[in-house]
Amino acid sequence: MSTDDITSEQAYVSALYDRLDGLRRRTTSRLRTVLRHSESLPRARFERDAASADCAATLARITAAENGLCFGRLDFDGGERRYVGRMGIFDEDADYEPLLIDWRTPAARPFYVATGAARLGVRRRRHITTRRREVTGLDDDVFELAVREPSATELVGEPALFATLNAARTGRMSDIVETIQAEQDRIIRSDHRGILVVQGGPGTGKTAVALHRAAYLLYTHRDRLARSGVLVVGPHPTFLRYIENVLPSLGETSVVSATVEALYPGARAQRPEEPALAELKGRAVLADVLAAAVRDRQRLPGGQTLEIHTEERLLLLERSTCVRARALARESGELHNQARTLFVRAVIEALARQVADGYAAETITAQVLEADPEALDLLAPAGFGGTSLLDDDDLAQLRRELRADPAVRAALDELWPVLSPEQLVAELYADPGTLASAAPELTAAERRLLHRPLAEDGTDPDDAWLRALRDATAGAAASPGPGDDGGVGTSEGSDQDGSADGDGDGDGDGDAARTGGGPRPAGGWTAADIPLLDEAAELLGEDDRAARAAALRDRLARVAYAQGVLDIISRDVEDDPEIMMATDLIDAARLADRHEDADLRTIAERALADRTWTFGHVVVDEAQELSEMAWRMVMRRCPTRSMTIVGDIAQTGDPAGTTSWERVLAPYTASGPRPRQESLTVNYRTPAEIMAVAADVLATLRPPQQPPRSVRALGLDPWRLRVTEDELGPVLARTVLAELERLSAGQLAVLVPAGRLAELTAAVRAAVPATETGGGARLSAPVVVLGIREAKGLEFDTVLVVDPDRVLAESPRGAHDLYVALSRATRSLGVLHTGEVPAMLDRLSPAGPPADVPPAAPRSTEGRASTSPTASRAAGT
Numbered sequence: 085m086s087t088d089d090i091t092s093e094q095a096y097v098s099a100l101y102d103r104l105d106g107l108r109r110r111t112t113s114r115l116r117t118v119l120r121h122s123e124s125l126p127r128a129r130f131e132r133d134a135a136s137a138d139c140a141a142t143l144a145r146i147t148a149a150e151n152g153l154c155f156g157r158l159d160f161d162g163g164e165r166r167y168v169g170r171m172g173i174f175d176e177d178a179d180y181e182p183l184l185i186d187w188r189t190p191a192a193r194p195f196y197v198a199t200g201a202a203r204l205g206v207r208r209r210r211h212i213t214t215r216r217r218e219v220t221g222l223d224d225d226v227f228e229l230a231v232r233e234p235s236a237t238e239l240v241g242e243p244a245l246f247a248t249l250n251a252a253r254t255g256r257m258s259d260i261v262e263t264i265q266a267e268q269d270r271i272i273r274s275d276h277r278g279i280l281v282v283q284g285g286p287g288t289g290k291t292a293v294a295l296h297r298a299a300y301l302l303y304t305h306r307d308r309l310a311r312s313g314v315l316v317v318g319p320h321p322t323f324l325r326y327i328e329n330v331l332p333s334l335g336e337t338s339v340v341s342a343t344v345e346a347l348y349p350g351a352r353a354q355r356p357e358e359p360a361l362a363e364l365k366g367r368a369v370l371a372d373v374l375a376a377a378v379r380d381r382q383r384l385p386g387g388q389t390l391e392i393h394t395e396e397r398l399l400l401l402e403r404s405t406c407v408r409a410r411a412l413a414r415e416s417g418e419l420h421n422q423a424r425t426l427f428v429r430a431v432i433e434a435l436a437r438q439v440a441d442g443y444a445a446e447t448i449t450a451q452v453l454e455a456d457p458e459a460l461d462l463l464a465p466a467g468f469g470g471t472s473l474l475d476d477d478d479l480a481q482l483r484r485e486l487r488a489d490p491a492v493r494a495a496l497d498e499l500w501p502v503l504s505p506e507q508l509v510a511e512l513y514a515d516p517g518t519l520a521s522a523a524p525e526l527t528a529a530e531r532r533l534l535h536r537p538l539a540e541d542g543t544d545p546d547d548a549w550l551r552a553l554r555d556a557t558a559g560a561a562a563s564p565g566p567g568d569d570g571g572v573g574t575s576e577g578s579d580q581d582g583s584a585d586g587d588g589d590g591d592g593d594g595d596a597a598r599t600g601g602g603p604r605p606a607g608g609w610t611a612a613d614i615p616l617l618d619e620a621a622e623l624l625g626e627d628d629r630a631a632r633a634a635a636l637r638d639r640l641a642r643v644a645y646a647q648g649v650l651d652i653i654s655r656d657v658e659d660d661p662e663i664m665m666a667t668d669l670i671d672a673a674r675l676a677d678r679h680e681d682a683d684l685r686t687i688a689e690r691a692l693a694d695r696t697w698t699f700g701h702v703v704v705d706e707a708q709e710l711s712e713m714a715w716r717m718v719m720r721r722c723p724t725r726s727m728t729i730v731g732d733i734a735q736t737g738d739p740a741g742t743t744s745w746e747r748v749l750a751p752y753t754a755s756g757p758r759p760r761q762e763s764l765t766v767n768y769r770t771p772a773e774i775m776a777v778a779a780d781v782l783a784t785l786r787p788p789q790q791p792p793r794s795v796r797a798l799g800l801d802p803w804r805l806r807v808t809e810d811e812l813g814p815v816l817a818r819t820v821l822a823e824l825e826r827l828s829a830g831q832l833a834v835l836v837p838a839g840r841l842a843e844l845t846a847a848v849r850a851a852v853p854a855t856e857t858g859g860g861a862r863l864s865a866p867v868v869v870l871g872i873r874e875a876k877g878l879e880f881d882t883v884l885v886v887d888p889d890r891v892l893a894e895s896p897r898g899a900h901d902l903y904v905a906l907s908r909a910t911r912s913l914g915v916l917h918t919g920e921v922p923a924m925l926d927r928l929s930p931a932g933p934p935a936d937v938p939p940a941a942p943r944s945t946e947g948r949a950s951t952s953p954t955a956s957r958a959a960g961t
């Protein structure tokens with residue numbers, strides 16, 4: 085490329101940066117002006133905050149575009165020229181002529197998909213490489229005018245692509261906006277409607293494509309998606325940290341990313357699950373089991389009558405009354421906790437009638453019996469009409485007394501308890517009788533597997549459901565107002581059944597005390613339990629009446645305040661009919677609404693705090709790991725089914741994970757359009773020599789899968805080293821040091837069977853103290869030691885896989901896990917094994933012990949993250 089070319093491109097790029105600076109200055113100054121206004125009224129505050137959020141989002145986009153602002157140019161047959169970059173820049177003085185087009189616009193598309201076979205009118209595609217604001221290189225694809233056969237293997241912008249692929253890893257995924265390939269571009273820009281499934285082998289760019297698609301959809305449908313948000317579901321927290329820079333670097337900051345478990349704002353997984361149990365808990369049939377468990381908790385008295393001994397009297401609750409009350413509550417279509425109100429109301433009504441009849445019977449006995457000795461027998465079958473002897477106030481008082489009576493409450497709790505999801509699931513596991521009745525579809529052995537006693541302390545400080553219920557009811561009880569008596573939610577007239585405490589007994593405790601806190605199984609919850617808790621929450625229903633009543637009370641107070649304000653400003657002019665008064669323009673209710681405080685939390689904050697939040701689009705990465713129950717949980721978050729699902733069924737490690745996209749998605753697409761399927765076939769990560777080893781493992785899986793085609797070979801043979809069990813720790817430590825020496829920059833991962841994580845981490849740490857490990861590992865560390873599941877979706881320059889035999893034995897999907905482990909490296913791979921090498925790894929070249937590395941001397945790698953890896957490596961040895 086001539087220096088003239090670089091000079092002229094530099095001039096153009098510099099002019100773009102000048103415009104970017106101008107835009108930044110204008111936005112910053114607008115932000116300052118907006119923030120200077122100290123608004124006292126909530127609505128004005130809201131507008132100010134919305135304007136400042138808008139400025140902040142624009143500034144974030146400008147900042148994100150700074151590096152690599154312009155990276156491409158297209159020259160068309162007719163002489164038209166388009167520059168492509170990270171954001172659109174227009175010439176305001178020339179009718180908004182585009183100077184730089186955003187990569188997501190249709191006009192930019194030929195940059196990614198034009199080939200010699202399908203030129204789309206492009207004569208030349210130029211990749212422009214920049215460092216900071218300086219143009220450092222140009223690469224041109226000049227298309228011949230003659231049409232030739234399309235080639236499936238054709239890469240777009242090879243030099244730029246290989247420069248990225250060969251660069252050392254940093255522990256953070258980067259965007260690929262400058263080098264998106266044609267098969268990836270098609271997926272990124274695919275229609276947002278419906279479910280899109282992208283199946284692809286390791287390193288084919290599924291994660292990269294899914295994230296660029298999220299950015300594309302946010303750009304194309306910003307109005308719709310900005311309100312409801314986009315959710316990215318990833319397999320583990322380390323993965324979410326690994327990808328967290330990608331969308332911000334594309335100028336998108338409003339995406340929520342979470343693991344499946346984090347979508348349930350309550351209990352957290354506290355321990356790993358046994359594979360057999362994880363598989364069982366993942367089955368969709370567990371949804372039926374939970375539904376049956378809920379119905380089982382809606383009970384009837386054992387005999388024909390239930391005796392309730394209150395302090396004053398003995399009440400006899402007829403079984404038939406409970407049958408009717410239960411049918412009424414069930415048929416209402418309300419969820420369990422809300423339907424309890426109807427059940428309680430019907431039972432209390434029957435008990436009130438019984439007490440009133442008692443009064444009537446006494447009256448009759450005293451006044452009538454003498455006149456007609458058979459009066460009791462005559463009246464008893466149809467009742468004494470006792471309620472008609474009491475006026476409405478007396479009856480209301482009687483119902484309140486009955487609801488507050490501890491014996492009556494205990495009986496109601498036995499028959500129809502308020503349940504938290506944690507309580508339902510933990511008590512289901514704990515009680516073999518409930519399990520047997522709720523889970524007839526499971527075998528006795530499976531039910532035994534599910535059985536787990538309750539944790540001894542019985543309460544779970546993390547039971548958010550109960551905490552929220554307690555807070556809400558405490559708030560409701562603490563704020564006296566019209567709602568407390570005869571007002572919203574508490575009167576006999578409106579709610580009849582009582583108050584805002586969610587159980588209808590008017591005691592304000594929300595029954596939290598009676599649920600005994602939040603039970604959990606001994607040992608705590610596991611990741612496989614979380615979808616069950618979410619399902620239980622869905623069946624039980626959120627009890628939001630306390631919060632609703634509190635909100636209504638707030639509003640009444642605001643209306644009263646607004647009325648006071650209107651009275652004051654109208655007072656002096658009240659008698660003059662000529663003068664228009666404030667009350668002619670606005671009433672108190674509307675004035676109050678204008679003063680309502682807006683919810684200023686970000687979409688992410690609101691969405692993650694609200695279990696019932698639904699997103700405009702959901703991306704599921706490593707989707708093969710989701711169980712059927714987890715899918716139910718994710719699907720609830722996306723009723724529109726606008727979803728991008730990316731994964732690889734050959735990499736499924738979770739025993740409850742997916743083996744067929746069709747099968748797992750069938751329940752959600754039965755009545756709608758079928759999911760669209762796309763596949764990615766080119767492996768950008770793993771060099772061909774390593775992929776050949778992984779492909780041998782892949783060949784042992786059923787059903788057989790096609791390995792992806794590696795885009796590059798590096799000429800470095802993957803090796804294996806046999807060591808004795810005793811030597812494993814020290815040899816591993818020396819190998820790590822030797823490999824670090826070889827690796828001038830980048831990252832090294834030691835991938836081990838989950839059961840050996842602690843022991844092998846200790847061995848590596850003896851040589852490299854800064855080694856990071858486990859789910860919370862900091863990926864910028866020079867060395868990380870991870871179990872295979874924790875390495876899902878990640879990549880490293882060098883990978884050492886330890887004890888493949890144990891990886892294979894540790895889980896029914898051991899071979900899938902080994903396949904994942906072998907396909908994480910971007911440069912080199914070594915395997916340390918203690919027994920015979922598994923036959924599927926025969927292709928590995930036998931190696932001698934790590935040479936030239938002194939065995940002891942632990943190496944300091946302090947400060948490596950902030951200095952150049954090469955420098956700190958040198959300093960550390």
Ligand SMILES: Nc1ncnc2c1ncn2[C@@H]1O[C@H](COP(=O)(O)OP(=O)(O)OP(=O)(O)O)[C@@H](O)[C@H]1O
Nearest residue numbers: 260263264265286287288289290291292768769877
């Ligand atoms: N078009 C591209 N240009 C540059 N780099 C790319 C491109 N496509 C993919 N890559 C790189 O290839 C690597 C693998 O991509 P990614 O992690 O998205 O693959 P994956 O299919 O999700 O892999 P796995 O299934 O193993 O998790 C990443 O470093 C990614 O940045």
